[in-house]
């Protein structure tokens with residue numbers, strides 16, 4: 179059978195879920211008439227669901243209502259114009275196969291999306307068990323006992339998932355890391371005492387594939403990617419401490435999240451190397467240069483500014499949004515010049531509306547205690563500054579940096595009732611949490627400073643209940659989960675990206691099972707040039723298209739909604755189907771993710 183016919187047959191099979199829709203799409207009417215008829219069919223279906231079909235369980239009915247709204251938006255002329263794609267035209271073309279047109283072939287991801295969408299509209303989503311839970315039929319103690327049994331079953335499911343993942347506080351991990359540390363110390367002919375000095379780690383950052391290969395096994399791809407990265411001046415480096423968190427052997431699942439954090443993929447290096455050659459490609463995905471009124475400052479909100487006194491880190495996260503600004507790992511030239519820093523601080527002083535400063539970079543804890551203290555004391559001298567945040571990942575990459583003297587020196591600026599000094603860090607995986615990072619956190623906490631975590635939700639921490647284990651362990655070491663970011667849509671970091679529906683699913687079906695004191699993080703999409711969009715508030719974004727490659731296009735509303743007429747932002751997500759396929763290849767049971775299609 180010719181390939182185009184095969185697509186047609188597949189599509190007709192899917193349309194068998196709704197004879198009404200099939201009839202409309204297969205008719206000889208023009209596209210506008212079809213659009214109107216589909217809209218009427220959707221209204222009719224909604225009316226039947228609400229007013230005539232009283233047997234439908236409440237949750238199916240809510241689902242139908244939501245999906246109908248999504249489909250209505252998707253087939254509107256506005257959405258088609260914004261997305262530059264008409265699903266309606268596309269479906270008609272697949273059915274009619276016009277000779278004068280080249281049609282982009284539909285992917286399995288597109289067909290899956292369409293199938294779930296139509297099944298959802300007609301009330302056949304299949305995500306719920308056919309029967310309501312038994313406890314609903316009883317009252318009193320009997321109901322409570324059955325409900326309790328049901329809740330225990332849910333708790334066992336979450337525990338079973340969480341037990342699959344490793345935490346750096348497990349005894350076996352502590353022993354493993356102890357052996358790794360000795361291996362690294364032997365390699366550098368160094369002592370335990372030196373290991374405790376943060377400056378020693380900075381002097382011994384591993385910056386090339388050959389040295390790394392002497393310390394642990396690398397796959398051929400890892401070796402090639404690092405070598406290519408160095409040849410193309412793409413920042414790469416690993417602190418000896420962080421290296422000790424990696425298992426000796428490569429290819430295992432246990433330390434995958436740790437390795438992926440710093441060892442780039444070949445795809446990443448090749449794409450970045452190509453971008454670096456091109457004059458027409460800006461690496462500034464977040465459009466920071468459009469929100470920087472002066473060197474060293476970024477401003478996206480009325481009262482808060484970002485101050486970046488140093489643009490380097492002890493090691494570079496592969497997906498870093500500032501990779502366009504960071505020249506190299508722990509590089510000498512990365513600090514803002516004295517003049518520029520002075521001007522940035524003066525700018526903050528003159529901009530009286532600012533009452534909160536986030537000192538970040540790069541990692542500001544690469545500065546000496548004296549330099550840091552000098553910046554904080556100048557900010558603290560401004561009467562309107564009520565909060566100073568320090569954004570640092572050294573708790574994870576170099577916990578030796580958190581010395582008693584550092585904490586004492588900066589802790590004195592934390593004055594209850596007057597000014598808050600808080601630490602914002604970036605743990606990505608429970609396997610990154612170690613006794614050393616816990617002690618570092620505790621030093622801040624003992625001095626009255628809160629420590630918050632910003633997680634980036636990537637492929638490597640997105641399995642069922644994986645982020646829940648991270649939240650749980652973070653709370654136990656004294657860190658409050660703060661934000662969970664959707665991975666940026668940068669092409670070079672496609673390996674990291676997770677579809678937005680997975681983030682929504684995680685919040686609704688996994689995080690929701692945890693107490694409110696633990697699931698404190700807000701899931702956000704950081705809109706380039708604008709600021710955070712709160713993903714849980716689904717009224718602040720719209721799904722406007724599903725493309726032939728199975729990728730969804732979203733329209734994100736700016737945080738200024740109802741305050742000013744800022745523009746919206748279009749975003750092409752990664753395909754749910756491809757994400758699930760990858761999980762399947764990595765041994766996940768994708769049935770555990772079946773409701774993902776019904777998050778928008």
Ligand code: SF4
Pocket residue numbers: 490491493494495497498499500539540541570571604
């Ligand atoms: S710690 Fe932050 S600034 Fe540094 S590389 Fe990672 S994401 Fe970028």
